[in-house]
Amino acid sequence: MTDETWGQVCNELQKAVGQNNYTTWIAPLELIDLEDGIASFQAPTKFMCDWVSRNFAEPILSELRRAGISAERVDISVPARRPMNGTANGATRPAVPAPAPAPAAAAKLRRTPRPDEPLPGAPLDSRFTFDSFVVGKPNELAHAAAKRVAEGGPVTFNPLFLYGGVGLGKTHLMHAIAHDLQHQRPDLRVLYLSAEQFMYRFVQALREKQIMDFKEMFRSIDVLMVDDVQFIAGKDSTQEEFFHTFNALVDQGKQIVISADRAPGEIKDLEERIKSRLSCGLVVDLHPTDYELRLGILQTKTEAYKVQYPDLQIAPGVLEFVAHRITSNVRILEGALTRLFAYASLIGREITMDLAQECLKDQLRQSERKVTVEEIQRKVAEHYNVRLSDLVGPKRLRAIARPRQVAMFLAKSLTTRSLPDIGRRFGGRDHTTIMHGIRKIEELRGTDSQLAEDIELLRRLLES
Numbered sequence: 001m002t003d004e005t006w007g008q009v010c011n012e013l014q015k016a017v018g019q020n021n022y023t024t025w026i027a028p029l030e031l032i033d034l035e036d037g038i039a040s041f042q043a044p045t046k047f048m049c050d051w052v053s054r055n056f057a058e059p060i061l062s063e064l065r066r067a068g069i070s071a072e073r074v075d076i077s078v079p080a081r082r083p084m085n086g087t088a089n090g091a092t093r094p095a096v097p098a099p100a101p102a103p104a105a106a107a108k109l110r111r112t113p114r115p116d117e118p119l120p121g122a123p124l125d126s127r128f129t130f131d132s133f134v135v136g137k138p139n140e141l142a143h144a145a146a147k148r149v150a151e152g153g154p155v156t157f158n159p160l161f162l163y164g165g166v167g168l169g170k171t172h173l174m175h176a177i178a179h180d181l182q183h184q185r186p187d188l189r190v191l192y193l194s195a196e197q198f199m200y201r202f203v204q205a206l207r208e209k210q211i212m213d214f215k216e217m218f219r220s221i222d223v224l225m226v227d228d229v230q231f232i233a234g235k236d237s238t239q240e241e242f243f244h245t246f247n248a249l250v251d252q253g254k255q256i257v258i259s260a261d262r263a264p265g266e267i268k269d270l271e272e273r274i275k276s277r278l279s280c281g282l283v284v285d286l287h288p289t290d291y292e293l294r295l296g297i298l299q300t301k302t303e304a305y306k307v308q309y310p311d312l313q314i315a316p317g318v319l320e321f322v323a324h325r326i327t328s329n330v331r332i333l334e335g336a337l338t339r340l341f342a343y344a345s346l347i348g349r350e351i352t353m354d355l356a357q358e359c360l361k362d363q364l365r366q367s368e369r370k371v372t373v374e375e376i377q378r379k380v381a382e383h384y385n386v387r388l389s390d391l392v393g394p395k396r397l398r399a400i401a402r403p404r405q406v407a408m409f410l411a412k413s414l415t416t417r418s419l420p421d422i423g424r425r426f427g428g429r430d431h432t433t434i435m436h437g438i439r440k441i442e443e444l445r446g447t448d449s450q451l452a453e454d455i456e457l458l459r460r461l462l463e464s
């Protein structure tokens with residue numbers, strides 16, 4: 001392949017993967033060879049080699065093919081280094097030594113990274129923008145805080161700590177911040193990476209004796225975003241380095257955004273000093289989705305699908321049904337919608353309620369509540385600070401009777417147990433007593449907002 005053809009392939013790749021990804025991941029590659037359908041490249045580091053192989057091999061192959069080059073496989077390696085003490089720990093060596101890079105390339109690979117070089121973070125998902133993020137009660141604070149950071153103005157809270165369960169939009173918001181900053185403040189050096197990648201790069205820098213480069217690179221960043229920070233818990237030297245990086249950046253007034261699956265204080269095996277540093281800024285919880293947010297997300301994504309499948313009709317009530325029944329997280333909700341559209345387009349039928357039930361039966365079964373009456377009793381007793389034995393016992397004091405009725409109400413609405421069955425689990429009460437308890441709560445819920453809140457909170461706790 002001529003340099004000119006490779007240049008054209010690069011131009012196309014730039015369009016396909018985006019400027020940022022291209023500069024960070026593709027530009028540093030050195031094309032070494034193209035033989036027997038194998039396109040061989042060298043990458044400056046092992047990390048880069050793994051990342052590009054995993055994420056960019058496909059686009060490279062398809063652009064090569066579009067340029068008329070028959071390529072079956074992309075092979076990326078790092079330049080062979082002379083082992084310091086025999087072979088590296090059990091590492092297998094390639095059967096054929098990797099070709100030596102051209103002198104210019106070798107010089108490039110050994111050069112110490114300078115602060116003005118592109119940052120080796122993780123690629124950003126172009127779909128994760130503020131425009132595509134649906135805002136509702138459970139995520140409005142997180143969204144507002146992320147928007148503030150994305151303006152790139154003076155740092156008002158540091159760090160911004162976003163936490164919440166799986167698939168609730170933490171990564172989406174972080175990518176959205178990075179996209180906006182790239183657009184509005186191209187002068188800022190923004191780095192997004194997962195805590196796992198932070199560790200990987202740190203360990204690699206230690207191994208390659210490039211720890212000063214590592215420190216210098218991380219301290220040159222204006223906005224650092226680290227996803228899933230719980231990953232570094234229990235990893236002592238990574239935590240130590242993270243702590244120093246964090247402090248150095250905060251001292252320089254640089255913005256930090258962190259995400260985790262739980263609040264800083266609740267991350268097990270994370271050093272106390274890190275917990276307290278992480279709690280210093282704004283800590284925001286992404287709550288589990290509620291019905292309105294799920295419906296909003298489904299409606300927004302359906303609009304996009306209608307462009308893709310203009311002939312498909314969706315019957316009234318289907319989105320409401322899905323929003324009602326699939327409550328686990330947004331990733332699963334999105335998966336259900338994708339499946340629905342793909343299925344309907346394959347069989348060429350309107351998306352009706354029947355079709356949705358048929359097509360999503362596995363997802364619906366999985367999300368069926370499996371909460372037990374005993375669990376409900378335990379949680380209610382905890383919440384109202386009464387003894388479990390009292391909750392199911394005979395005492396008639398209001399302070400116990402009311403929580404008992406709440407537990408009966410939740411048992412009826414969250415399980416499939418019959419009234420006599422529930423009665424048996426409440427100390428052998430008659431089914432009419434259970435019915436009376438449920439009615440009482442239904443009635444009070446309309447007038448007593450505290451009670452309504454308690455029930456909503458308990459329901460969420462039990463369903464999460």
Ligand SMILES: Nc1ncnc2c1ncn2[C@@H]1O[C@H](COP(=O)(O)OP(=O)(O)OP(=O)(O)O)[C@@H](O)[C@H]1O
Nearest residue numbers: 132133134135166167168169170171172297330331
């Ligand atoms: N409010 C929202 N509006 C639109 N899409 C959303 C919203 N919340 C989440 N999503 C989508 O749900 C999927 C999962 O979100 P994301 O990857 O950000 O979750 P996460 O909180 O980082 O979870 P994890 O901890 O598992 O990585 C993504 O496709 C994302 O675009």
